[in-house]
Amino acid sequence: MIEGISIYEILTLSSIVFFVGVYGFFTRENLITVLMSIELILNASALNFVIINTYLYPDFLQGAVFSIFIIAMAAAETALAIAIIINLYKLVASVEVKDTEKLKY
Amino acid sequence: METILFYILSALIVVFSIASVSSRKILRAVTYLLFVLIAISGIYFLVDYSFLGAVQLTVYGGGVIVLIIFSVLLVHHIELELEVTPIKRKIIAGLISVVGLGITLWAIYTFPFTNATNYKSIEVADIGRKLLGYGDGGFILPFEVISVLLLAVMVGAIVIAKGKKLNE
Amino acid sequence: MDFSYTILIPLIPLALFVILGIFSKKIPASISGWMGSIGLGVTFVLSYYAAYQYYLNGKVNGVYQPFIYKYNWMNFTDKLHIDMGVLIDPISVMMLVVVSTISFMVHLYSRGYMKGDDGYTRFFAYLALFSFSMFGLVLATNLFQIYIFWELVGASSFLLIGYYYTKPSAVSAAKKAFIVTRFADFGFLVGILIIGYYTGTWDFQELNNPEGSVITNWASTSFMGLSVLTWALILIFMGGAGKSAMLPFHIWLPDAMEGPTPVSALIHAATMVVAGVYLVARLFPMYYFIEDGFALQVVAYVGAISSLFAAIIALTQNDIKRVLAFSTMSQIGYMMLALGVSGYHGHDGLGFMASMFHLFTHAMFKGLLFLAAGSVIHAIHSNYLQDMGGLRKYMPITHITFLIAALSISGVPFFAGFFSKDEILTAAYENNILIYISSVFVAGLTAFYMFRLYFGIFWGKDKEYEHTPHESPMSMTIPMMFLAFMSIAGGYIHFSKYISPDHMPFEAHLNYYLAAIASTVGLIGIVLAFIFYKKENNLSERFSHAFGIFYKWTYNKFYFDEIYLFVTKKIIFGLVAKPSAWFDKNVVDASMIGIGNVTESFSYKIKGMQSGKFQDYAMGFISGGVVIAIVVFYLWIN
Numbered sequence: 001m002i003e004g005i006s007i008y009e010i011l012t013l014s015s016i017v018f019f020v021g022v023y024g025f026f027t028r029e030n031l032i033t034v035l036m037s038i039e040l041i042l043n044a045s046a047l048n049f050v051i052i053n054t055y056l057y058p059d060f061l062q063g064a065v066f067s068i069f070i071i072a073m074a075a076a077e078t079a080l081a082i083a084i085i086i087n088l089y090k091l092v093a094s095v096e097v098k099d100t101e102k103l104k105y
Numbered sequence: 106m107e108t109i110l111f112y113i114l115s116a117l118i119v120v121f122s123i124a125s126v127s128s129r130k131i132l133r134a135v136t137y138l139l140f141v142l143i144a145i146s147g148i149y150f151l152v153d154y155s156f157l158g159a160v161q162l163t164v165y166g167g168g169v170i171v172l173i174i175f176s177v178l179l180v181h182h183i184e185l186e187l188e189v190t191p192i193k194r195k196i197i198a199g200l201i202s203v204v205g206l207g208i209t210l211w212a213i214y215t216f217p218f219t220n221a222t223n224y225k226s227i228e229v230a231d232i233g234r235k236l237l238g239y240g241d242g243g244f245i246l247p248f249e250v251i252s253v254l255l256l257a258v259m260v261g262a263i264v265i266a267k268g269k270k271l272n273e
Numbered sequence: 274m275d276f277s278y279t280i281l282i283p284l285i286p287l288a289l290f291v292i293l294g295i296f297s298k299k300i301p302a303s304i305s306g307w308m309g310s311i312g313l314g315v316t317f318v319l320s321y322y323a324a325y326q327y328y329l330n331g332k333v334n335g336v337y338q339p340f341i342y343k344y345n346w347m348n349f350t351d352k353l354h355i356d357m358g359v360l361i362d363p364i365s366v367m368m369l370v371v372v373s374t375i376s377f378m379v380h381l382y383s384r385g386y387m388k389g390d391d392g393y394t395r396f397f398a399y400l401a402l403f404s405f406s407m408f409g410l411v412l413a414t415n416l417f418q419i420y421i422f423w424e425l426v427g428a429s430s431f432l433l434i435g436y437y438y439t440k441p442s443a444v445s446a447a448k449k450a451f452i453v454t455r456f457a458d459f460g461f462l463v464g465i466l467i468i469g470y471y472t473g474t475w476d477f478q479e480l481n482n483p484e485g486s487v488i489t490n491w492a493s494t495s496f497m498g499l500s501v502l503t504w505a506l507i508l509i510f511m512g513g514a515g516k517s518a519m520l521p522f523h524i525w526l527p528d529a530m531e532g533p534t535p536v537s538a539l540i541h542a543a544t545m546v547v548a549g550v551y552l553v554a555r556l557f558p559m560y561y562f563i564e565d566g567f568a569l570q571v572v573a574y575v576g577a578i579s580s581l582f583a584a585i586i587a588l589t590q591n592d593i594k595r596v597l598a599f600s601t602m603s604q605i606g607y608m609m610l611a612l613g614v615s616g617y618h619g620h621d622g623l624g625f626m627a628s629m630f631h632l633f634t635h636a637m638f639k640g641l642l643f644l645a646a647g648s649v650i651h652a653i654h655s656n657y658l659q660d661m662g663g664l665r666k667y668m669p670i671t672h673i674t675f676l677i678a679a680l681s682i683s684g685v686p687f688f689a690g691f692f693s694k695d696e697i698l699t700a701a702y703e704n705n706i707l708i709y710i711s712s713v714f715v716a717g718l719t720a721f722y723m724f725r726l727y728f729g730i731f732w733g734k735d736k737e738y739e740h741t742p743h744e745s746p747m748s749m750t751i752p753m754m755f756l757a758f759m760s761i762a763g764g765y766i767h768f769s770k771y772i773s774p775d776h777m778p779f780e781a782h783l784n785y786y787l788a789a790i791a792s793t794v795g796l797i798g799i800v801l802a803f804i805f806y807k808k809e810n811n812l813s814e815r816f817s818h819a820f821g822i823f824y825k826w827t828y829n830k831f832y833f834d835e836i837y838l839f840v841t842k843k844i845i846f847g848l849v850a851k852p853s854a855w856f857d858k859n860v861v862d863a864s865m866i867g868i869g870n871v872t873e874s875f876s877y878k879i880k881g882m883q884s885g886k887f888q889d890y891a892m893g894f895i896s897g898g899v900v901i902a903i904v905v906f907y908l909w910i911n
Contacts, residue, residue: 002151004108007220010148011213013115017122017141019206024126026198026892027190032177033131034888036138039169040122043145054152058221061235065244067157068236071164072251076258078169082176083262089180096188101885201892205899212906 007055011048018044031085031095038081039074046070111151117144129187131177139170153226274330276340276361279323282316282369283408286401293398302393306384309397313377313404320366320373327366328771337363337776339478343414352473358414360477363772364554364629368411371636372544374759376404378752379539382644385748386535386651396436396533403429407544411551416465416475419552423461423516426545427454433540434532446528453525457515464508471501481558483617483775491563499564506560506568510553510575517549518602519609520579524833526602530594530656534647537594542601542643543636550608550632557625557774561617573613577708580606582831584718588725589828592656593646596726597639600682603715604635610712611697614704615774622774623781624704627696630768634689637763638681641756645675648749649730652742658726663735667742670750672731674757679727681760683720684795689764691792692783696768698791699784716791720798728806 002010021040028034046067053063085095092099118141125137142165149158239245289312293305300308331337343358380400387396406425413419428451435447469475471494472487480487487502494501513519518526529541540546553560553572560569580603587599608628615624648671649664650656665672681688684695694716701709744750769781818824826832 002107002111005111007218008213009111009115012210013118013148015206015209015213016119017145019202019209020119020122020126022205022895023198023202026201026888026895027195028126028888029188029190030131032173032180033126033134033187036134036173037126039138039165040125040141043142043165047145047148050149050152050154050157054154054224054227055220056218058223058225061227061231062242064154064157064227064232065235068160068232069247069251071157071160072255075164075169076255078172079262080258080265082172083266085176086179086266095180097886097888100887198892201896201899205895205902208899208902208906212902 007051010051014044014047029097031097034097035078035081042070042074107151114144114147131181131185131187135170135173135177139166142166156229156232274326276323277342278319279359279361279412280342282319283405283412285312285316286405286408289401290398290405293394293401297394297398300394305394305397309401310380310384312401313380317373317377320369324366324370327361335777341414350473353469353475355417355475356414357418359412360414363776365411367629367633367772368551371633372407372411375539375543375636375640378640378756379535382749382752383535385746386647387533392436399429399432399436403433403540410548415477416468420461420465423548424458426548427451427458430540430545433536434529436532436536443531446531450525450529453522454515457522458512460508461512464505464512467501467505477555481556483558483562488559488562499567503564503568506556506563507571509556510568510572513549513552514575517546517605519549519575519606520582523579523602524837527595527598530598534643534650538640538643538647541598542639546601546605547608547632550605550612550628553612554625554629557612558617569613573610573705573708576606576609576613577711580610580715581711584715585827586830587722588718589824591658593658593726593730594656596722597642597646600719600722601639603719604639607697607712608632610708611700614700614708617774619779622779623696624700625774626769626772626781627693627700629772631693631697634693634763637756637759638678638690641674641678641753641760644753644756645671645678648745648753651745653738658729661730661736662733664742665731668744670744670753674753675727677757678760679723683723683799684716684791686792689760692764695783695788695791696781698787702787713791713794717794717798720795721802724799724802725806728802732807
């Protein structure tokens, strides 16, 4: 618990980070920067877990443990995503989002 | 003191996260992201959860950022400027984000949180017991699953990144 | 006594079929012919051993006991279940002997006849399949098992008729045989289901027990003035009539002669076509006791009419195999009418015995006739009587064996056919004088058309042949000689000691008075044929001109094919099939296609919304989530 700071302020902070990440996810044109936006989103949610655990249920540790899991997942996801990006770069010599529109009809 | 520190950290986080998603130079964007992650670990330290703060610093600050920088260096020139996003897209995305933020904040501020009174700091030893506990409320199974997942991701990342050469 | 080894009799051909069928490309012709012949030789020995053992020791207190080996295959209720098994009783053992003899002889014969054919191994695989199905049919313990094998013989008959599948006529003949018998089998199946529903059992022992609940309670349910069981029996007879080429389901049999001649001998003369007779004989107590034998009367009249009808058509046909086909139909009609006039107890069972007796002798001499005809066809490569003449000089063995078979079928004394035919005539005389007169007339016709063939092929004008015809190889003549022996010796077996409806032997004596009439009629037929066809003359043409329209009708088989074609093409296709095809195409299909078209065009219109950019999709997802959140909160507040 931080003196003088209620849970509202911290949740506000994490929400802002989350939506900044969402904005970045929508607008970025480069796959690596999109990946960075995802990191922001994940961090915001990990922060939420920790804060809610500390402020509301200090007797339990679930939130703390899950934040660790989130970090592990995020690391794994990053490694995999970067592997895919590098492979894509080998194939199409680009990591721009507009070059990945093969899904289109 | 802690209050002031929190506000400083919050300001850093907000400013640098916005900078990170809007900078047109990719290496700068990565650096801004690093600042955000370090600031978030500062918040973990502030709430006396120093273990997670340390993990955040090492895994994110040390691992993920380095990984991203390497991939940037592999596929880009350092001085390369990113393409400009169409303004229309920026507006739509900004609108959705702002509305989403608004509704989230509104939900947060209308919900009456009841703060716990028996505050205590989170000990590393407790985390360890919890993670490896197989009794009531233990997390040994997810822990193992995560470890297997990490292994699989490692193998998968190697296989995918190795890929196929273009001329084959 | 243990008869469990008889299960091998069907299983050996099955194994042969599987081996020859799977490896038909790998096994060379020289081996596959021997494999088939040796396999069937084993079943031949086993069948004769079973017959020897059964007829000598199968009696308890003077009654032949059935031996049943079965296992429960499918249970419907406690009482109604389908078993698979082996039933050994006098008629099944007799059929085993017939089927294994003819099948073995045909296998031996085919080794020579089919030599050099591309599908040699395939042919033997089909023959093995047929033998397996026929043995299974004969040994069946219940109605459903017999039905399964019944369909199997139909299928193998289809395969063998269409053996020369590059010939369009063979393909259409195979189709015709299959469709006609299939249609008749539909009646059989309905009959089986009626019996299953009303009596709760399909087991022959329970159905056929004269004191059993099935027969004693026949009157309990009736439908349109007859007992339902009578209907069931008539429907079952419909199936039998289809297989046995009785009127009006006979049209497939002449066309079935498109198959190789050994097949005609095996399937379409000796074994499969008598399955209908065997079926009626199998259910004989039911036919006899239920509704005082009403269904049996139907059998008798259908048999008598078919026999007369086929004999008349046979007079005018020029394709020798077709003559033999109609002759087969006529003789099966004999067997049916003999069953139809039979009684049950003691000497009354003469008709039943005579039918089985005639089945036995007919298999021998008709099989021989076909094999001899095949030998002739093999030598001169034609089926038509006008291409033949004077062959006795070139083919002495074929000539002699054919003559023996012809004498036997014509009922000349001391040949097998004489004895069996005489028993049939006696039974008919004692029960139904109308049928008797028709049968005697048919006997004369039979002698006439058989000797018309005989004189036409072996005497008559000496033809100039492109290649001098020569006698067939040993592999073909030996089976013919064996069957010729059986065509004489078969008549001296005292069938009444072995076979009777109530399984009790009785004494049957030749009725010399009736025998004299029958043989005289037969001899008259032979003499007439001698006058007409021994030397070339125009008597037969003058005769056919004298009969004019009647001759034309007969020559065209009384236009039965045309009637069927009219019914199917004009009535069924025109009035039923066409409107339903129209409905199917313009309503059912069209609506389905319309749905597809609408979906397709709609998707073309909206496909522009798909950008392929994952961020757009994510944007849609998040904005949707935001909208839902707003709606939920709005509702939550109110």
